[in-house]
Amino acid sequence: MSDFEVFPGGLLTGDINVPGDKSVSHRSVMLGALATGITHVSGLLEGEDVLATIAAMRSMGVHINGPDQGNLTIYGVGHGGLKQPDSPLDMGNSGTAMRLLIGLLAGQNMNATLIGDASLNSRPMERVAKPLRTMGANIQTNEGCPPVKILPINHGLNGIHHDLNIASAQIKSAILLATLGAVGVSVIDEPGVTRDHSERMLQGFGCEITWARQRVSFRGGQKLVATNVHVPADISSAAFFIAGAAMTPGSEVRLIKVGVNPTRTGVIDILRLMGADISIENEHVVAGEPVADICIIGTKLQGVDIPHELVSLAIDEFPILCIAAASASGTTSVRGAEELRVKESDRITAMATGLQKLGIEVAEVPDGLDIHGGQLQGGIVDSFTDHRIAMAFSIAGLISDGKITIRDCNNVGTSFPGFLHLAKKHGLQVRVAE
Ligand code: S3P
Numbered sequence: 001m002s003d004f005e006v007f008p009g010g011l012l013t014g015d016i017n018v019p020g021d022k023s024v025s026h027r028s029v030m031l032g033a034l035a036t037g038i039t040h041v042s043g044l045l046e047g048e049d050v051l052a053t054i055a056a057m058r059s060m061g062v063h064i065n066g067p068d069q070g071n072l073t074i075y076g077v078g079h080g081g082l083k084q085p086d087s088p089l090d091m092g093n094s095g096t097a098m099r100l101l102i103g104l105l106a107g108q109n110m111n112a113t114l115i116g117d118a119s120l121n122s123r124p125m126e127r128v129a130k131p132l133r134t135m136g137a138n139i140q141t142n143e144g145c146p147p148v149k150i151l152p153i154n155h156g157l158n159g160i161h162h163d164l165n166i167a168s169a170q171i172k173s174a175i176l177l178a179t180l181g182a183v184g185v186s187v188i189d190e191p192g193v194t195r196d197h198s199e200r201m202l203q204g205f206g207c208e209i210t211w212a213r214q215r216v217s218f219r220g221g222q223k224l225v226a227t228n229v230h231v232p233a234d235i236s237s238a239a240f241f242i243a244g245a246a247m248t249p250g251s252e253v254r255l256i257k258v259g260v261n262p263t264r265t266g267v268i269d270i271l272r273l274m275g276a277d278i279s280i281e282n283e284h285v286v287a288g289e290p291v292a293d294i295c296i297i298g299t300k301l302q303g304v305d306i307p308h309e310l311v312s313l314a315i316d317e318f319p320i321l322c323i324a325a326a327s328a329s330g331t332t333s334v335r336g337a338e339e340l341r342v343k344e345s346d347r348i349t350a351m352a353t354g355l356q357k358l359g360i361e362v363a364e365v366p367d368g369l370d371i372h373g374g375q376l377q378g379g380i381v382d383s384f385t386d387h388r389i390a391m392a393f394s395i396a397g398l399i400s401d402g403k404i405t406i407r408d409c410n411n412v413g414t415s416f417p418g419f420l421h422l423a424k425k426h427g428l429q430v431r432v433a434e
Contacts, residue, residue: 004390004406004420006397007429008378011298012251014426018238020045020070020231021259022415023169024289026096027201028229029053030104032074033062033082034180035205037226041072044231048414049094056089056101060112076226079181084110088147091116093344093387093414096170098146099128103174105150106137107157107181112150119344119385121146127166128174135160135178135186159184159220166339167192167312169263172216176202176209182220190214192312195263200288204229230287232259236316236388237416239267241426242296243320244395246276247327251298251398253426254281260292266313268294270321274301274328303330303373311337319392322351325371326360327399334368344411345384354381354393358400378402387411391419394430405433 025045030053032039044050046067054072058064061083066072082105091098091114098114102125105112115121125148129139135158138151159182164171172188176198179186192214199211202218206225209218238255245251260268260280268278277299283292301324311334314321318340325332340347352364359377363370376399383390383406390409397404409432412419423430 001408002410003433004394004409005431005433006394006404006406008397008400008402010398010427010429011248012241012245012253012398012427015254015256016241016422016426017256018233018241018258018422019047019416019418021234022047022049022236023096023195023197024201024231024259025050026053026100027197028231029057029072029074030100030177031201031205031224032076032226032229033057034079034104035076035224035226036078037076039074039076039226039229041074041229041231042070044070044072045234046070047417048092049097052090052092052094053097056091056097059085059087059089076224079223082108085112088113088115091120093117093119093411095120095123098148099125099170099174100177102128102139102148102150103132103177106132106135106139106178107153109152110150111152114146114148116146124342127168127171131160131162131171131175132178135182137178157182159186161187163189164191167194168339169194169198173198176216176218179218179220180222180224185217185219188216192309193263194312195261197261201229204288228287232286232289232291233257235259235264235267238294239317239320240391240395242267242278242294243271243324244398245296245298246271246278247301247324248298248398249300251296253296255294257291258294260290263313266310267317267321269310270306270314271324273304274324275299276301301328303328303332305333308336315339316388319347319351319388320395322355322369322371323392323396326355326373326376326396328373330373332371332373335365336367338367343386345386345389347386347389350384350386350389351392354389357381358396358404376400378404380405380407382407383409383411385411387414387416391416394423394428397428397430
């Protein structure tokens, strides 16, 4: 188990390249595997979560070369070409891998069991199993959680008209992947805007799909044709440096070629509302996804009431936004963010507990928290085995007046291998504890 230690006094500077986008990486492996032909992926995130997706596709007979420096070659097996796995598919820590795979396998007429680590084994899976059963899938969960068993069906799946009661790209994507093997059209209505990487990539693989104003329509039975995918740098990883620099006067950084899909840029909007100096440069589109350089000059931030409509657009960035809020003058309030309780950890409790240990006044409510900005002190905090909690409290070293020790940071490698090295290189006084 490795702990991180971060010392006060750092500033972030320089041009920073963060690894590839996790969401786009998972989808490129899954769609490449199901396509007809050879898909070349570049910029792939070689984090443990994506490696779990690659291993799962390999154990269902997909030949994949790599990853090698972000390059992956996938020899697609085509519609109906997956073979039944001989043993359970271990999705490790990854909710995205598990939920999307449940959708992808729902109509494959095979037996498959999906398992995960302790964190994933406590996360809700009925949210995907239920709509997929309505489509005709035979899926069992363990009291709502993994292991998830996918059982053969002796009839095909049908499209579904589904009203999502949670703004979740994972549920939406699971239904879309199941629809690939279904008869009829699926129409999905979302209560809030969520990331549209599946929609964009399905289009890139030659499918017809429409989405606008929180409604997606997708006709079943369409075939995927192999293509080349370039994965942009992950804005959720960049966010640690964006927020870190934004809240530290004297910091000045540029994040290079980051994915700025408008369904993911809530973190920039929220930090700007807090007074951050952030500019976007060199915006262009690569393989269907907008990409840009993000430039930040550090300043003192102010607390805000985070607008509800920005919550789903920044859902993975709340740990680091909580650190920014702790550095700000006044109070920052988050509401409508109950989904944070079922991420890799309960991120509301994880951030409230850690910030309180560092001397910040925080009030927790069921769907959010109020953070009263102040001076962070040193102390020992728990990552709750959550990669984003570990990285958020590491960045907190920039604004603390004493050493912070963050317990159990092994899972940083699920989304951001090399975080420690990169953060150190650009000015964070961080190291692995002895
Ligand atoms: C993801 C969607 C989000 C996000 C997760 C990745 C995806 O989850 O938190 O890290 O790739 O679709 P929900 O859609 O369940 O909110």
